[in-house]
Amino acid sequence: MKYFSLGQIIFRDSYGQYSGEFTPYELSLDAGYSRLFSDRFSGALTIRYIRSDITGGGTIDGNSIVPQFICSRSGIYYQRPFKIKEMNSELPGGLLFKSWHQNIVYRRYRQAIYSG
Numbered sequence: 001m002k003y004f005s006l007g008q009i010i011f012r013d014s015y016g017q018y019s020g021e022f023t024p025y026e027l028s029l030d031a032g033y034s035r036l037f038s039d040r041f042s043g044a045l046t047i048r049y050i051r052s053d054i055t056g057g058g059t060i061d062g063n064s065i066v067p068q069f070i071c072s073r074s075g076i077y078y079q080r081p082f083k084i085k086e087m088n089s090e091l092p093g094g095l096l097f098k099s100w101h102q103n104i105v106y107r108r109y110r111q112a113i114y115s116g
Contacts, residue, residue: 001027001028001029001030002026002027002028002030003025003026003027004025004026004027005023005024005025006023006024006025006026006054007023008021008022008023009021009022009023009024024053024054025053025054026050026051026052026053026054027050027051027052027053028048028049028050028051029048029049030046030047030048030049031046031047032044032045032046032047033045033046040078040079040080041076041077041078042076042077043074043075043076043077044074044075044076044077045072045073045074046072046073046074047070047071047072048070048071048072048073049068049069049070050067050068050069050070050071051067051068052067052068073096073097073098074096074097075094075095075096075097075098076094076095077092077093077094078092078093078094079091079092079093
């Protein structure tokens with residue numbers, strides 16, 4: 001679990017008038033699974049839930065703008081023992097397939113305010 005607080009933020013309208021205060025945060029929860037398929041081959045999968053409440057639960061055009069989504073990462077790993085001049089060694093290698101997710105986008109009047 002990761003939790004990040006952005007501290008106290010003062011909101012103002014388009015005229016600069018005070019419209020409230022909020023303490024925004026970012027949150028992510030991870031769950032993973034790994035499996036050894038043979039003596040040389042293994043794999044893993046991680047799923048992450050992300051919630052970004054940076055706007056104080058506000059709305060734009062009547063729609064809530066608290067993005068939340070799930071992304072996943074997976075990988076495979078291979079290792080093979082071998083000898084070089086009577087010295088035992090291993091040849092490892094792996095692949096990571098990551099960041100299968102959507103971007104966090106705050107939209108206003110069909111323009112992206114923030115994308116991360």
